[in-house]
Amino acid sequence: MDIKDIIKPENRVYGKTPLLTDNVMHYCPGCSHGTVHKLIAEVIDEMGIQEQTIGVSPVGCSVFAYNYLDIDWQQAAHGRAPALATATKRLHPEKYVFTYQGDGDLASIGTAEIMHACNRGENIVVIFINNAIYGMTGGQMAPTTLIGMKTATTPYGRDPKLHGNPLKITELIAQLDGTCFVTRQSVHNPGNVRKAKKAIRKAFENSMMDKGTSFVEIVGTCNSGWKLSPVQSNEWMVENMFPKYPLGDIKDI
Amino acid sequence: MKIKRTDMAEKILMKGNEAIAHAAIRCGCDGYFGYPITPQSEVMETLMEEKPWETTGMVVLQAESETSSINMLYGGACCAKKVMTSSSSPGISLMCEGISYLAGAELPCLVVNVVRGGPGLGTIQPGQGDYFQAVKGGGHGDYKTIVLAPSSAQEMYDFVDLSFELAFKYRTPAMILADGIVGQMMETVELRPIKPRISNEEIIAKYPWATTGKPQNRKQNVITSLAMDAAVHEKLNQNLQEKYKIMERDEVRFETVNCEDAEHLIIAYGCMARICESTVEQARKEGIKVGLLRPITLFPFPTNEIKRLVPQLKTIMSVELSAGQMVEDIRLAVNGKVPVNFFGRLGGIVPSPEEVLDAFKQSISK
Numbered sequence: 001m002d003i004k005d006i007i008k009p010e011n012r013v014y015g016k017t018p019l020l021t022d023n024v025m026h027y028c029p030g031c032s033h034g035t036v037h038k039l040i041a042e043v044i045d046e047m048g049i050q051e052q053t054i055g056v057s058p059v060g061c062s063v064f065a066y067n068y069l070d071i072d073w074q075q076a077a078h079g080r081a082p083a084l085a086t087a088t089k090r091l092h093p094e095k096y097v098f099t100y101q102g103d104g105d106l107a108s109i110g111t112a113e114i115m116h117a118c119n120r121g122e123n124i125v126v127i128f129i130n131n132a133i134y135g136m137t138g139g140q141m142a143p144t145t146l147i148g149m150k151t152a153t154t155p156y157g158r159d160p161k162l163h164g165n166p167l168k169i170t171e172l173i174a175q176l177d178g179t180c181f182v183t184r185q186s187v188h189n190p191g192n193v194r195k196a197k198k199a200i201r202k203a204f205e206n207s208m209m210d211k212g213t214s215f216v217e218i219v220g221t222c223n224s225g226w227k228l229s230p231v232q233s234n235e236w237m238v239e240n241m242f243p244k245y246p247l248g249d250i251k252d253i
Numbered sequence: 254m255k256i257k258r259t260d261m262a263e264k265i266l267m268k269g270n271e272a273i274a275h276a277a278i279r280c281g282c283d284g285y286f287g288y289p290i291t292p293q294s295e296v297m298e299t300l301m302e303e304k305p306w307e308t309t310g311m312v313v314l315q316a317e318s319e320t321s322s323i324n325m326l327y328g329g330a331c332c333a334k335k336v337m338t339s340s341s342s343p344g345i346s347l348m349c350e351g352i353s354y355l356a357g358a359e360l361p362c363l364v365v366n367v368v369r370g371g372p373g374l375g376t377i378q379p380g381q382g383d384y385f386q387a388v389k390g391g392g393h394g395d396y397k398t399i400v401l402a403p404s405s406a407q408e409m410y411d412f413v414d415l416s417f418e419l420a421f422k423y424r425t426p427a428m429i430l431a432d433g434i435v436g437q438m439m440e441t442v443e444l445r446p447i448k449p450r451i452s453n454e455e456i457i458a459k460y461p462w463a464t465t466g467k468p469q470n471r472k473q474n475v476i477t478s479l480a481m482d483a484a485v486h487e488k489l490n491q492n493l494q495e496k497y498k499i500m501e502r503d504e505v506r507f508e509t510v511n512c513e514d515a516e517h518l519i520i521a522y523g524c525m526a527r528i529c530e531s532t533v534e535q536a537r538k539e540g541i542k543v544g545l546l547r548p549i550t551l552f553p554f555p556t557n558e559i560k561r562l563v564p565q566l567k568t569i570m571s572v573e574l575s576a577g578q579m580v581e582d583i584r585l586a587v588n589g590k591v592p593v594n595f596f597g598r599l600g601g602i603v604p605s606p607e608e609v610l611d612a613f614k615q616s617i618s619k
Contacts, residue, residue: 088328
């Protein structure tokens with residue numbers, strides 16, 4: 001049988017969503033960002049809301065998210081994405097507005113912005129990538145870095161007396177009256193990819209229901225920062241990250 | 254102060270800060286985002302009392318900080334909405350990061366600074382010590398903002414609309430640099446005819462760069478101040494500088510009083526220009542040929558007008574509520590051709606016209 005006989009629409013089992021551009025991603029092989037980008041692109045495509053969606057990209061590895069998702073983007077100053085999203089959603093209530101933020105951006109420098117946007121109950125979606133390290137700047141300690149974890153700024157391991165404690169910001173966010181859906185997901189295997197996509201879809205749908213903020217944390221890998229292979233990173237994440245950052249819905253109203 | 258809404262032009266007694274709020278509603282502003290700070294809190298208080306979201310649809314939001322306020326402006330400006338904030342000196346310092354991003358991303362917005370005394374927490378009394386911050390940039394990088402300096406409640410009102418016009422014309426942040434006196438004093442203000450807010454459809458047609466949602470038939474719009482390629486980044490910076498040159502050519506605004514036969518010139522802006530007007534009047538009565546130049550735009554600065562006047566002048570004096578900031582730009586314009594003197598008070602102390610007159614007479618007798 002010739003290959004041409006196989007490549008037919010009726011045999012197609014998977015296709016790249018057109019929302020994902022053809023630009024080569026700058027992310028390291030094994031990084032979770034690419035998978036999460038794809039899930040968001042698929043959700044926007046499947047909901048048919050490309051023209052109604054405005055993304056806000058952060059400072060950090062995912063600063064270039066606009067190179068990969070074919071929608072309109074605002075690129076925010078470090079930590080300030082929820083402030084941009086607040087104004088955009090209030091000025092355009094008919095749009096789907098989401099922020100895409102890492103742990104340094106959301107849980108360190110942008111703590112005030114995320115807490116208050118969520119507490120006001122802005123009808124936005126927050127996608128929060130927690131890989132417990134600063135990837136873009138070269139692997140320094142993040143607010144979510146685990147105790148004992150070695151980074152460029154905790155070369156002997158994170159010591160709570162010296163560096164403070166890992167911040168479970170998602171649990172804090174869930175306490176705020178303005179949030180309607182707070183969940184923690186991962187994308188390290190097909191089952192969890194499917195669950196994460198479902199959560200992202202639900203978050204986008206919530207943003208038109210006037211229910212408040214939807215917050216989706218994805219516990220992800222940074223194998224370059226962690227200095228592990230992609231496979232080892234997934235194993236390390238399951239063994240070390242999940243006990244501290246357990247998966248599942250924390251709040252769903 | 255809540256006022257009855259009419260489409261008619263009418264005169265109402267109000268504070269300069271209240272004038273900012275009423276002007277915003279009436280000139281079609283889409284959103285105000287701010288954080289309380291003395292001496293300008295009446296701006297947001299008036300907006301909240303007026304409830305423009307029920308009439309024009311304007312969004313008014315009290316943010317968690319000045320940092321958030323300015324970044325809310327960034328988000329709104331990305332959508333080509335007319336967005337503004339107001340604050341006072343320490344709050345503006347917090348906003349400088351955001352203003353730099355707005356300038357870098359070439360976004361229009363209005364920032365009102367009702368200046369108080371600094372540095373640090375300083376005082377809540379009026380000051381003009383933020384001149385350098387306003388006209389030289391304030392945040393990081395090579396950028397400028399258009400800076401308008403009102404000296405009356407009427408100008409507080411009128412400069413809101415003018416600032417938006419200029420901000421959108423040049424895709425740049427505009428700043429109203431007022432002071433505690435202009436913000437707090439009450440004067441009659443003529444309300445201008447109402448301008449409606451522009452619709453989303455008009456925005457898409459007029460501002461094709463805005464993040465309004467990507468339809469199938471156009472490329473995505475990305476608003477960023479980031480350019481990793483050195484050549485691209487240099488070009489972006491050169492474009493900014495070109496824009497500032499055009500502003501310097503086309504947008505200089507100033508007012509002169511008694512300058513035709515002047516042998517001496519006092520230069521002052523904002524509240525100090527009002528005081529110096531009286532000083533000039535008294536000096537003229539004493540037979541001293543002195544004029545007043547009031548810069549209305551601080552950037553672009555009326556450099557050429559000062560240069561034009563220099564040949565007829567014996568001295569110039571800059572009068573400021575600072576340790577001497579604008580005087581440096583005057584000296585650059587004068588280039589050593591005549592003596593440039595300075596008189597200023599600090600700590601929120603506002604000199605009387607007589608005190609300025611004494612200082613002026615002393616300066617010309619040197």
